[in-house]
Amino acid sequence: MNTKKAIQSFRQNVTDKYTIYNSLFAALPFSGIANVGALLPILLQACIDGYQEGKSPMNIIDQFFERHTMADNEKEKISRLFKFVQYIERQVVLFDAIEDAAFDSVNQLNGTGSLKALYNEAYFKGKLPLLKEKLRSFKVRVVLTAHPTQFYPGNVLGIIHDLGEAIAKNDFETINLYIQQLGITPFFNKKQPTPFDEAINLMWYLENILYKSIGNIYNFIHEEILNEENNNPFIELGFWPGGDRDGNPFVNAATTLKVAESLRSAIIVCYYRDIRLLKRRLTFAGVDQLITQLEAQLYENVFRPEDSRRVQQKELLEKLNAIKAMVIADHHGLYLNRINSLINKVTIFGTWFASLDIRQDSRIHTAVIADIDETLKRQDKKGILPDDYASLSETEKIKILLSVESVIEPTDTTSTIAKDTVESIFAIHSIQQLNGEQGCHRYIISNCQSALNMIEVYTLFKLCGWNIQQLSVDIVPLFETIEDLKNAEGIMTWLYELPVYKKHLKARNHAQTIMLGFSDGTKDGGYLQANWSIYQAKEILTGISRKFGIKVKFFDGRGGPPSRGGGKTNKFYASMGNAIENEEIQLTIQGQTITSNFGTLKSAQYNLEQLLSAGISNTVFAENRKDIIAENKVLLEELGKISHEVYQSFKKHPQFLPYMQQFSPLNYYSKSNIASRPGKRGNANQLVFEDLRAIPFVGSWSQLKQNVPGYFGVGTALQKMKDAGRWEEVKTLFNEVAFFRTLIDNSMMSMLKSFFPLTAYIQEDAAYGPIWKLIKEEYDLTQALVLELSGNQLLMEEDATGRASILMRDKIVLPLLTIQQYALHQLKKETISEEEKTNYEKLVTRSMFGIINAARNSA
Known part of the structure; x- marks a missing residue:
């Protein structure tokens, strides 16, 4: 799909639909939300105009209240701001659902990177035997983690899923009902979740998305490519909630056992549902008795697990294969594809569903x-x-x-x-x-x-x-x-x-x-x-x-943003050279990345196929894989060394951590009730860099809209090469080394998500102005040089729909970012009352939800 068509499709299927359905929010059943739907567009425009005029978030909010509301006291202002936050949170959900519904319109499901495209390329290049050989052993292992970068509770995830399906059908009446449901559904946890709560929330994806999408992929490979008996699952699932003890004092052995039992229960429930559906079709003499017996055994395992004999994978496969044999021998192979599909799922998921890592x-x-x-x-x-x-x-x-x-x-x-x-x-x-x-x-x-x-x-x-x-x-x-x-x-x-x-x-x-x-x-x-x-x-x-x-x-x-190993993950794996073992692709998937990449059947299947294809292509089409030659390694080493020195110098800046604590929500992660684990390692009262977890570190830079970890040092490294007369070497590196090109592409994503006018007021601060200017200078330098390097006029120019999605999401949350900065500023006032302090702290943490959730396309 060319750029023009891609943008047109995005506009028709996402932007225009958002405009239409966003109008329904005016009727949301919020308590005391009068005029919020009408005032929010005014606040948004005030933010857009204000930042263009160089105003601070505090000026923008104060002038908005003065010009457009009758709010004349702090309590009423805070109440209004909370309503805006609630409203915008739900706008983000709507946008998520619309993008989910448009996934197959915006993305080419059978295009480059799909299994169909992989098969066709292997066929035309005479590489089918090599493709089949690789498929007999190659695997992707996707490990779900509960790291706190996703703020949707399970009930909201369900609404996003259902709303997306209704939008795909243009079912206006149902869409309206779901939007009203959103209005009165809580978006945050009143108490901190336990590790077990996190595990149960993630199991929603296992049962509703990955069980089906992975099964579909296995069926396609088995039936369309291999056409033979196969024990390789192709895709395996891993699971960290309940097993990940690193720095989380709330995980214990009892939790681990409880999660393992729940994983077993979840997969048995999936098999039970499939068996019940299969039973409606397999009504043949003899077969009906076998399937009724299996249904009863699964029922006992689901509803009376302590009193029943625990069924194991081997036994399930034996019984399903007996049913299959009878259908083939006596009943013309009717519904054989459905039987095979269930056999395939039992082969993949066994009685564990996802493997717990400790x-x-x-x-x-x-x-x-x-x-x-x-x-x-x-x-x-x-x-x-x-x-x-x-x-x-x-x-x-x-x-x-x-x-x-x-x-x-x-x-x-x-x-x-x-x-x-x-x-x-x-x-x-x-x-x-x-x-x-x-x-x-x-x-x-x-x-x-x-x-x-x-x-x-x-x-x-x-x-x-x-x-x-x-x-x-x-x-x-x-x-x-x-x-x-x-x-x-x-x-x-x-x-x-x-x-x-x-x-x-x-x-x-x-x-x-x-x-x-x-x-x-x-x-x-x-x-x-x-x-x-x-x-x-x-x-x-x-x-x-x-x-x-x-x-x-x-x-x-890997995390979601490029600074935590995210970005275009499939491109990263496709850029690995022959000197790197290609036995398996194993990676963690966490937070908003789970929602963005695996939130629907289509997106999950698409992204899993992209990962499989990236790894397999590296072997099947090895002639296309260029190892990084010695002179390029020397250049990468020099670039890395320079950027490392620049970054280390930045970290040693005396205001480095204080700056983050003063102007970002870093200190409020532990108060947000978004995860079971503490926001930092250790018990020291004073925050030290070594104890700071990567997620609040990266997340705080993200909410400052500065995204330092995604580019800092890159610009200086490129400039030094240019000053040394080696710019042509760097350009050759970019054009010929996929690994370097992928790094630069992902760094562009971090920069596109930055918005320095939000914090431009800090440059006038005597203590913190110098560090803000230091960051801005490195950003400007990096942006200018990566654009020159790529030959583009705009960041992410070659990913038109990704760019459009990011800009649209950033526009939706601009008032949220402004409200968060306003609240952080109010908390610094010496005259603030305890009640106001409590409310502004809540405003900071609540605004975090929508800001982070809106960044789901960081993966």
Whole structure:
């Protein structure tokens, strides 16, 4: 679809429909919302005109109240502002639903990157045998996380889904009803959700979207491409809520077991629904009895799980295959495609639905082993460590840990965290017994800085009584900071050479999963250096893994915005060279990315196919993959180094954190009740950069509309190359190296979402004006140079619909951004009353909801 047609389609199917349906908001059943529908467009225009005239958010709000309302006291003003926030929140939902409904009109579902296009290209190029060979083993693993970048509760997600379907049918009456429903449906949590609440919310996507879309993809590959029996699921689901302990004190072993049980229940419910539908068609003699028996067994598992015999994947497949065989033999294969479809889903999802990952910080494991040793000695039992253990070298410590033969119980611990860590390892065994090994088989070590950190986890499994010769768990290191990424080669080489670990990998089919984190990498080292460091680490780790006969699988911890590894994800994977292992694509999907990429059946299927196609194409059409040549690597290294130095200098600015705390909602993330975990690591009263989580860090820059982590340092690095007379080298790099081009494209997205007039008033501040100007100068420089580099006149010029969507969303939330800045300013007043302070704090946190939700297309 060319640019002109794409824009025309977007205008007809999205912009125009939004204008029409937005008019229905005037009748929303809000309490006391009189005139808000009429006044909001006036406020929006006041914001647009005001920022063009150089006014501050405070001037804009004050003048709006003075000129267009009778509000003459602070209480009434705050009340009005809350109504505007409520109204705009629902406008964002409407826009989400309209974009969902228009997805197949705006996107080419069978175009480039789809499985149909992949098949056709392989067919015409004589590559079908290679395509089939790759499909027998290649997988995409999508891991859903509950990181707090999405603010819609489950009931609102349901409305978005239903509203989108009604809009697609142009069912005006139903649309009107849903919009009224939106008006009286709460958008925020009155209390902080638990990890279990987060898990249940995410399961909505599993049951309503991914179960069907992944099943459709499997059916297509199985029937249209392979035409043979196949055990490869193609797409696997992972799940972090209830298993991710890193920094979340509210996750415990009981929660992990409860989530695993709920995942099992959810998939059995899906099978039960499908069986009931299938039963209406399979009314043939003999078959009807078999399917009735299976229906009854699933019913018992759903509604009386504690009293029924737990059905397992193998048994389900045996019974479905028996039904299939009878239909083929005696009933002309009628409805065989529906039977196969259910068999395929059972093959993919088993009785686990999504595999729970356990994640914990390496420093916790060190403390737990010390706690176990101290507790055993206190109980007059034999300890597991010598008294001088803390002073020993890493090699000596590993030798001691590998010699440990003790088996413990959770009671052989003292601290709460040690007890839970041990119980979580016991819980993994229980989940594997309940849901199968796929139910929970990965233990991820955050902040992994040494081979010792890996062996500590290995030792904990041994202490908990696991058969270490057949340990059915993958131990996964997570390397995030620039320094950790540099050290990864030495750590993995040491482990690959360690006889005990070699035996473990042999039992795990000679495969090692390594997780690489974009979020903290960017926070630590800046956008360009973090991405380049991760690319280099992948090349190096691929090389040493191949040397030792190990298949390395890279698991990318990606967020929504480009600064957290997001952006056009499929383009990122398509840009990987031959020197990077291409066994699987594994990535986290979180927050608004889940809604934007997997919120509907069509968008989920489209984006999953794009990921599959990106990975498969890299092998099937390997001749199209250009490895980064030595001279380009040198240039990327230089660019990364310069940007890293610039970013580090910026981080050391004395006003760096105070600036964020003063002018962004950074301090209010923990008050928003959007997630079960704290907004920062550690318990220190004073915020330090190292304890700051990546999500509030990136999110705060986003709500300032400055998006620093997505471009800072890029412009200076490009300028230095230009000053050195190397601009043509950089242009060649952009034109010939897909990896670099993808980074620049994604950085453009971060810049397009920036809006400096919102905070231009800060430049007059004596304390904070210099840092605002520093950021603005780097933004201006980066924008000018990336446009020159790309040959474009506008940011994201080549993604016309993506650009249009971002600009439309930013326009919708402009009053919200203005209200948030106004509220933050009011909170700084010395004369503010406690009641006003409470209300303005609520206004800040409530405005966060719509601003972040509107950024769903950051993925």
